[in-house]
Amino acid sequence: EEKVDVLTKEGLSQEDINQYILTDIHLNVRSFFNQKNGQSSNLMKFVEDDVIQLTKELKHLAEKELNCKFDRRFIHFLSMHMESFLKRKKQVDVLNTKEIDEIRETYPKEYAVALLFKNRIEKLFNIVVPEIEVIYLTMVIQSIRTLEENKRVGIVVAAHGNSTATSMVEVAKELLGSTPIIAIDVPLTVSPVEIVDRLVQGIKKVDEGEGVLMLVDMGSLAMLESKLEQKTGTKIKTISNVTTSMVLDTVRKVNYLDLNLYAIFDSVQKDFMEFIDKQQHVFGKKKALVSICTTGSGTAKQLEKILTIISRKVSQEPIKILTVSSIKLAANIREIQKEYEIVATAGTKNPKIDAPHVSLEVLIEGQGERILQQAITKETIRYDEEPTEGNIVVRELCEENLRKYLLFINPYLISEILLEWLNHVQDELEMELSNTVMIRIVMHTAFALERMIKNEPLAFPEDEEITPQLENICQKTEKTLQAVEKKLKLTLTRDEKLFIATIFADEM
CATH class of the missing domain: 1.10.1790.10 (PRD domain)
Incomplete structure (x- = not known):
């Protein structure tokens, strides 16, 4: 009052x-x-x-x-x-x-x-x-x-050795109480097929419907993420170089913070950045990805977050993400090269060094992620394979922008829901959208849902012709949106759905 x-x-x-x-x-x-x-x-x-x-x-x-x-x-x-x-x-x-x-x-x-x-x-x-x-x-x-009734994120701790994972999980349970967590010990004699089977069973046991965070000791286990998602139908995020402290931090966040899988994943990674940096090799140069923009802040900072996620998806070895300004770029790069091996650069200006460069346009459109993965792993990534983590760039850009403008809707949650919805829409409409269009649709639809909360829906222009094609797209869009509306307990007006359908129509 x-x-x-x-x-x-x-x-x-x-x-x-x-x-x-x-x-x-x-x-x-x-x-x-x-x-x-x-x-x-x-x-x-x-x-x-x-x-x-x-x-x-x-x-x-x-x-x-x-x-x-x-x-x-x-x-x-x-x-x-x-x-x-x-x-x-x-x-x-x-x-x-x-x-x-x-x-x-x-x-x-x-x-x-x-x-x-x-x-x-x-x-x-x-x-x-x-x-x-x-x-x-x-x-x-x-x-x-x-x-x-809130469902919690599940935790799977997997580590090589006869009892390494079990020891860490026992400490966490004793100090912080019960939580959906399981230890998967991986003896060196166990076959790869059996490892996958054990992980699948573990994921199913702790999955409450909100996804599972895997904490593993080696990158080889982290590389199983896509296969495990396919076998379990569960959203999975993975963090390498697990320690008892990391397990404790994760359990605390799951038990006492109201965060979804992606927010917990980001939070645990950030908390252990300093620790991971200390694990760099004593001998030789440390590896780095360089994020470049005009000022060294703004766009580059956003790029830094994207590069961090991409690098940790494909490398068991921590890689430093450095942000620099394009002004006096050559001098800045030379200073970095004294201490680091630059495996790739990304951003507004190509420093023209002996390392791949990904422009903002290429990264946003979707091909840049594969180029960076290949530069980090030094392995050729076949283009008929599924990417190790779909829509990293789309998700990060959507969350970053929605966080600035949404008042009532959680930007992390709505990004996750709408990206999942977009996969269904593309199947329904038999089309494949570029990253740029996906970002545009997620942003527009999130704002439309926010308008419904504020009771300020847009009106579709009366003089705009609703063609049979647009009507057909609108009906399919409406059908796929039902799951979104049910989750959020919101209903979009027909006019708002027509606006969304128009975006799809423009791409056909």
Whole structure:
């Protein structure tokens, strides 16, 4: 309610304020639930005993009605919420009638439970619980239930030796508790076929539907990622040079942070950059990829992230990613060559050295990734093979740009969902899109979904002819978008879908 006052004084519209508050309630619950389970003894310091006893009763009631189980955090959070309600002297209607109706319709089971809560609270404390508080309770129950049902990223630790992986996993479990993690020990006598079989079984055991992060000791295991994805149907990311510290960090992130597979993968890699750099060979020059742009920042920094991901996909040996300005490039390159072996460069200007160069255009269009892989591994990559990691460039550029502009939608999550959707659309339309077009479609569709949250859909021009071809493409687009809409609980208007279909039509 205090936030409503502040936002109103800032001149925000009622609709924008409502969206902020709805988001804030969910984030508040998420923040609380990401804490550890303890502190039950401290609850008495903040909440009256009769409130705690009632909340325990309401917990059992909610579990029975919703056919699910809540842990102790349900009691902690709801007790504090109820204590706050009982002490408030006023009640501000943050939501309007239309939005209250929408919440009732969207979460009917949670609303029905909130009404049961209302009756018990009124009977015990002899007070009137207003409808807006029932709506608050509905959103609180829905947020808690959503977090209780959250599926976690699975972890597979694989290392050569009879018990190397097992030892690391046992330490992690003892220090940080249970998590979807499994150790795969790889004795030197085990055949490659058996290694793959063991990894497949391990991945299936820990996969909760959110993908699996593999932590391995050698690049040879990392190179199995594509094959394992095909055999398991699971999204997999791999990090080499596993250590006990890395396993602990990963388990902590999976248990206590609300991150998807790609965000955890990026976070663990960044945390261990310094450690990996220290593992460089003592003798000889260290290897490097060089990212180049006019200023040495901006575009080059974005390139740096892409080059890091590509290099770690194909090399068990850590490769330094260096960013330089194209101004005085020759002098900068000479300085780098004193300490590093430059295996390839990428960016706005070709330094013309004895190493492959990939321009921004080639990298964005998709061929640059193969060139860089070949330069790093010194092996010829056949063009009839699947790339080791599809859409690295597309994913990174989409996430980078969406992070700047999206307010309500998670840029990492929407990039993952829309790239998966694009694969289905291309199959449905029997077409293959360039990286540039894929980026354009992901960006446009993400903005369209954001517009639906803000209730600001675009209108398709009335004077624009809807040809039979466009109508056919729109129907197929609409069909493939159903899965996206279901995941996000959003529905795009026909006009927004026509705009998306137009992009596909332009490429046919």
